Amino acid sequence: MSQKAPIPEPADQVADAVHGNWVDLRAPAWSRPYLRLSRADRPIGTWLLLLPCWWGLMLAMLSTGQAGWHDLWIFIGCGIGAFLMRGAGCTWNDITDRHIDGSVARTASRPIPSGQVSVKGAFAWLILQALVAFCILLTFHPSAILLGVISLAPVCVYPFAKRFTWWPQVFLGIAFNWGALLAYTAHTGQLEWPAVILYLAGIAWTLFYDTIYAHQDAEDDALIGVKSTARLFAEQTPLWLRRFLGLSVALMTAAVILALREADPIALMVALLGPWALGLHLLWQLTRFDPSDGARLLVLFRSNRDAGLLPLPFFAAALFL
Structure with missing residues (x-):
């Protein structure tokens, strides 16, 4: 049986692209x-x-x-907006980091x-992406629009964080999870x-997940003086990852309990399976963590798509109980 020839990779492909x-x-070719x-x-x-949205x-x-x-539109609009604003944020990051990026393999x-x-x-290109995303934002509740505008502040600050703090991942978290506030408010109005x-x-x-990513x-x-939690934690990274795991599960559990405090107990129990499913996936990542294996680090980082999807079917099931 003949084997398919491997797909040739473009010479100008980015090193860590899929x-x-x-x-x-x-x-x-012109758009690539x-x-x-x-x-x-x-x-x-x-x-x-997108997932926090x-x-x-x-x-x-x-x-x-x-x-x-309208919630279906919020669901879809967040997907389009996440693609656009992630693109705009990455564009801004690459503009600010253009001299640093050339020094990192x-x-x-x-x-x-x-x-x-x-x-x-x-x-x-940055302005074009942001303008289209803003048009989508204008279809949401006014309170959500205000939150969307405020979100630009952490997005603008994040690329500079690694120059002045060992915790740039905190600034990334502030920017990347803003959608949880925005989408919630788009539904409730407050x-x-x-x-x-x-x-x-x-x-x-x-x-x-970004501490895992930063170990790459x-x-x-260290050679160019860029700070990160990976460098800060060093050999203590597994301990800190356990702390972040426990904190994320505990806080999501508290959010679910507070949101469903007057709901049917069965619906609450089903919804609480969401944060625990997330936690089990993070625990699996922790058991596979090896800071010296760059390929594995990238696989673990990318697996957080699946980790973040896990709470959603439990939340959806609880909604219809």
């Missing part, structure tokens, strides 16, 4: 540098930005006991340091404590 991704195989700038060839970041929306529906057609092939996109072109606690759970989750660059970061 092999055989749709950008490299199907996107028009811009799509790579938005990390469209690495969809995990969009998932990690869906958590927040589901928790809001559990809190009110109501679900309508994993990032030297990114569009700006490799010369595929100019800084001026990157700025234009920001409430269950959303805030869920938001904090997401930040703890981000500290877990720990040696290069």
Whole structure:
């Protein structure tokens, strides 16, 4: 039996992109540098930005006991918005980090340091993505629109965090989990404590997965003076990962209990399976963690899409009980 020939990888592919991704195989050649700038060839970041939005929306529906057609639009709009704002955020990150990225093996092939996109072109692409995302945001409740505008502050600050703090992952968590607040408010019309606690759970989750991710660059970061929790924790990383695991599960559990405190006890029990499912997946990641194995670190990081999806079917089941 003849074997299929391997798919050739483009010479200008970004080093840590998914092999055989749709950008490299199907996107028009002129668009590829811009799509790579938005990390469209690495969809995990969009998932990690989107999942807290869906958590927040589901928790809001559990809190009110109501679900309508506008919630379906919030669900879809968050998906489109997450893709666009993740792209805009990555574009901004690459603009600010263009000199650092050229000194790190994993990032030297990114569009700006490799010369595929100019800084001026990157700025234009950033503005286009942000404007389309803003149009989607305008279809939500006014309180959610205000939260969306405020979210620009942590997005702008994050790329600089690794220059002045050992905890840049906290700033990433603040930016990446903002959707939990926004989507919850888009449904309820007001920001409430269950959303805030869920938001904090997401930040703890981000500290877990992005510390794993940061270990890929720990040696290069040390050479150029970039700070991260991976460098800060060093050999103590497994201990800190256990702490972040426990904190994320505990906070999500508290958010569910607060949102469903007046709901049917069976619905509450089913919804509580969500944070525990997340915790079991994080525990599996912890058992596989090896800071010296870059390929495994990337696999574990990407597996957080599945980890973040796990609470959703339990939240959905609880909604219809």
